[in-house]
Amino acid sequence: MKRREFIHKTAASSALLGFTGASLSSFTTLTTKHLTVLHTNDVHSYIDPFPANHPKSPNGGGVARRAALIDAIRQENSNVLLLDAGDIFQGTPYFNYYGGELEFKLMSMMKYDLATIGNHDFDNGIDGLLSQLPNAKFDFVCANYDFKNTILDGKIKPYKLFNKNGIKVGVFGLGVELDGLVDKKNYKETVYSSPVDVAQDLARVLKHNYKCDIVICLSHIGYQYKNDPDKICDLKLAALTHDIDLIIGGHTHTFLDKPTIVENSKGEKVVVNQVGCYGLNLGRIDFYFDDNKPLSNKGRSIIV
Numbered sequence: 001m002k003r004r005e006f007i008h009k010t011a012a013s014s015a016l017l018g019f020t021g022a023s024l025s026s027f028t029t030l031t032t033k034h035l036t037v038l039h040t041n042d043v044h045s046y047i048d049p050f051p052a053n054h055p056k057s058p059n060g061g062g063v064a065r066r067a068a069l070i071d072a073i074r075q076e077n078s079n080v081l082l083l084d085a086g087d088i089f090q091g092t093p094y095f096n097y098y099g100g101e102l103e104f105k106l107m108s109m110m111k112y113d114l115a116t117i118g119n120h121d122f123d124n125g126i127d128g129l130l131s132q133l134p135n136a137k138f139d140f141v142c143a144n145y146d147f148k149n150t151i152l153d154g155k156i157k158p159y160k161l162f163n164k165n166g167i168k169v170g171v172f173g174l175g176v177e178l179d180g181l182v183d184k185k186n187y188k189e190t191v192y193s194s195p196v197d198v199a200q201d202l203a204r205v206l207k208h209n210y211k212c213d214i215v216i217c218l219s220h221i222g223y224q225y226k227n228d229p230d231k232i233c234d235l236k237l238a239a240l241t242h243d244i245d246l247i248i249g250g251h252t253h254t255f256l257d258k259p260t261i262v263e264n265s266k267g268e269k270v271v272v273n274q275v276g277c278y279g280l281n282l283g284r285i286d287f288y289f290d291d292n293k294p295l296s297n298k299g300r301s302i303i304v
Contacts, residue, residue, distance in 0.1 A: 041250030044091030085250030086118025086220035108137035116173030141173035170206030
């Protein structure tokens, strides 16, 4: 399959989480291969839903509700990839008390496939992060952090390959610059590299060497910085590179009603999405493949 043989649907890009859900059965049955990418970012240890009297998000979020929604989507389409774009830790007493154990165990129960590292995932230092990794039954990727002189050497990979019903997916991770954002003693000898060159090199390898049908960047560099237009962000990354099909972002807590479409350096479309913070939203992107022809796209939102 070639790059232009996939179609992305911006379905349910910001589905609010609740106890009951709208049926997904209105998706037309197709003879094509169908991959659903679900994603979260900046959950920040929010395990419980917001209280009913919360001024902004009454009854919003909650791990149990997210798990129910994910399970319902898997019942509709078993071909699902579940990803997280970092900042899993820090934000509620659950992290202060359990140090990340609960977050990783719950994500493992929900069968997350992969995550990247956010700056707050260093809040207990690289020692604290390493001590919790056995509780994560999924892998972590980050290509622009070099951990070779730290205890995380070999624990975090630059990318991971998936084969989902014959669809080859390559996912790589990117992290935000740590200097000035994280105390040096927490990340120690971790070396940061600029995301653009790293992303372009890896995207080329995944697309052309490994022949991936979809290349996904799992990013914790931020969606956009209006007050600092020169700072690298997801929108700039998409425009400056090619061979990336989807950028799933985090860090800036940006709530998007639907994904943003950006033209890359070759004039091809890149899907960029981020779903806010605290587990209030679940991102969903559907990819449809046909061996012979591209399909028309259609998107819709699921409000739960």
